[in-house]
Amino acid sequence: MGKAKYWSIVYLMVPIFGVGLFVAAPALRMWLPADVSEHGHTIDHLFVFIMYLTGAVFVATECALVWYLWKYDSKSNPAPTKFTHGSHSLEVVWTILPAATLLFIAIYQINAWADQKLVRRAPVESVGPDGVRGTADDVPKAPIAEVTGRQFEWRIRYPGPDGVLHTRDDLLDVNDLHIPVDEELVLVIKSEDVLHSFFLPNFRVKQDVVPGMKQKVWFKAVKGSEGRSYDLVCAELCGWGHYKMKGRVTVDTQSDYRAWLEKLSFEQHKTSEPPPATAEEQ
């Protein structure tokens, strides 16, 4: 081994620790958090796909760098400089290859994006006599709740028995969103003051809420997620209390969900029978 080659070793630590930390990450519990949404796996899949791709490029380029530094160290390399100003064919190769790869990634992911964000792909339901979705009598599915960001809490409004928001039988709640399991659902999100961001890490949902805009988000909690609750994080700076603008999303079975709404209704309108005690209260 030649003298002074240890500098190449310093750079070799980059790919070694770089890959090593990602390999160790799951053991450190530093990975994508548990995904309980139906669409989330497409996002996770894309993430992991890009991770392998960029990981390969990372290892290849970093190792080439280290190898050249090692091999062409002036202290140990007697060969004269390869006097060249470049290579046209190499430039063509390393332009076209990454261009094609990048274009592939770009096209590959468009659909997943559209499914999540294009309003015309939001869930619909059939109101017509046929009861079949995908026909002319489809209407956008009614939101199960409206979530309003406000310094520094999430206000939640359920439409109540009439199924219509902003009527007298609406049910109100703060920071505690309940959703039914295994059902495609739509939420309306908005803001009452500044920007916030409606972020559900476990459902792979994030959308900034903007004063003056009403937006929809849609997702489905998969079977098996019921009976648990998950974080609702504000992900857009909204002032000094941004860090504590925390909510919880509880996934209920259909019957628990109905019981929950009835409990709210009883507390707020004294209209229904007192609900039977739910599991939480026992």
Next chain:
Amino acid sequence: MSSHALGDHGHAAHAHDLHDHAAHGHQMSFIGKYIFSRDHKIIGLQFLFSTLLWFIVGGLLALGIRWQLAYPWSKLPILGDMLFSGEAGQMSPEFYTALFTMHATVMIFLVIIPILAGAFGNFLIPLMIGADDMAFPTLNMLSYWFMWPAFVCFGMTFLTAGHGAGSGWTSYPPLSVIESAAPASGMAQTWWLLGVTFVGVSSMLGSVNYMTTIIQMRAPGMTMFRMPMTIWGMFITAILQAFALPVLTAAGFMQLLDRVWDTGFFVAEGATANNAAAMSGGGQPLLWQHLFWFYSHPAVYIMILPAMGMVSDMIACFARKPLFGYKPMVYSISGIAGLGFIVWGHHMFVSGMNPVLGVTFMLATMMIALPSAIKVFNWLGTIWGGKIHFTTPMLFAVAFVSMFIIGGLSGIYMAATPVDIFIHDTYFIVAHFHYVLFSGTAMAVMGAIYFWFPKMFGRMMHDGWGKVHFLLTFIFLNGTFYPMHLLGMVGFPRRLADPYHYETFAHLLPMNQFMTWCAIGMVATQIIFAINFFYSMFYGPKAGRNPWHANGLEWCAPSPPGHGNFDFQPIVYRGPYEYGSPETDEDYYPQWHPPKQGESSGGEEPKPH
């Protein structure tokens, strides 16, 4: 191409200026020479010292952030008793928002942008193209002195009640506009906007000057395609500044009016916060984001293209080999600059912007990774087959390449819109921009300081301590920033004073403590650099004209160059990267050496022409 005519013109202008300087050179007082100097070298050094001082401020602000993330709500060491005596020395959440706002503001507007364009641009452009000064020396002086009102304004944000602006460096309305939404910011936000405006004026004055100087004042024979990559980087940057900055300046004024006179450009109908009276509004919060990123995305390239140029020069010099693919390198920075204007929406994928528009921004963003990749391959090609000298500047330059690979690749995750839904506004983004800006640009700047120090002060910095400085910085920076990728994967959000009360993030505290100690180590390491810098300024070994045996024109001037830079008229015979050319016996072939076969090119005492 008309480069020959341009070169001749530059020649004429040059001779004229030399005459002028000779006439006025003697009456210069100390104030004229060092304070209100119109000499590009002095102005460059003024920028260098000012930005390095702000670098310390920005670094300490970062440590404040890191402290809170590692030991939330515990007593802030040293400053805690002074600032928060009422709260047992524990920082307030308002203070935390001010910390990260001002950390980013200082680092971006008072360190990275002015150190690249202001310090290195000023010092190097005339020297590297063979001009005796900038085209407009007075404008140049003003570009430095307009930084001072900015320093004062940003300083005022710290002094006003609540300790600073708190809307992030992005200053998104309505938070930044509606006073009652962030009462602690108060006047600080207004000072912040004024500060950004003054930085903009300074950059604009500089940019006009750089473009004109590079186009008009090149020495005879210095065609565009014989310019070193540093100059290309500065040139393209100046163009970016000139076209992008007016938009930020206008937007800044609009936000100022919104704050002061309730014009409501950026707030919606009936906007309110904290139960305050509603404003008339009628505007759109997203409009600010478009205008802001229309500047600030090109600005991220303003913060790296000159660094890429300097890295190319250092790598070619210490690999003793021509830069691989000079023209592709030029085309790729031009490509980055061009595409840089149509990708701003990638900061707004989940902002509420039309998601179809998001797709076009996604496509453009994917494509902008391409020129970055081409540049990396060409740097690798330059190192391949060279004779590498591991000097301190080379270590930093190679670190730039190694780290930029990471920062460029992480960009692809975020460009993929569905993935960005999850990682937007998490530490993944924080990792990304620290890899390009700190591990990238700041490393290039460090290398550049070691590289051009002999030209600036006529003395060498200590190489051994330089290497210690490099090694520790390199280890600590990766310890600080690399784990941020993993935090981002968990969804760990940025800008939270205390994320640990979320079930999802509670277990991330130990990793954050590790990162904080790495950050403290990194800041402490810079003491080595500071001592080396000041000691070498006065006691370092004398450098001579061309200590690195480099090819660029700046190395034929005396070290440090006197007023008017060159003691002879440099004429350029070849490109800047003729290292290891078979035409000479030396392993370098300076741009100013006339092409005589077999001529000895000692380099120290060039012959006059």
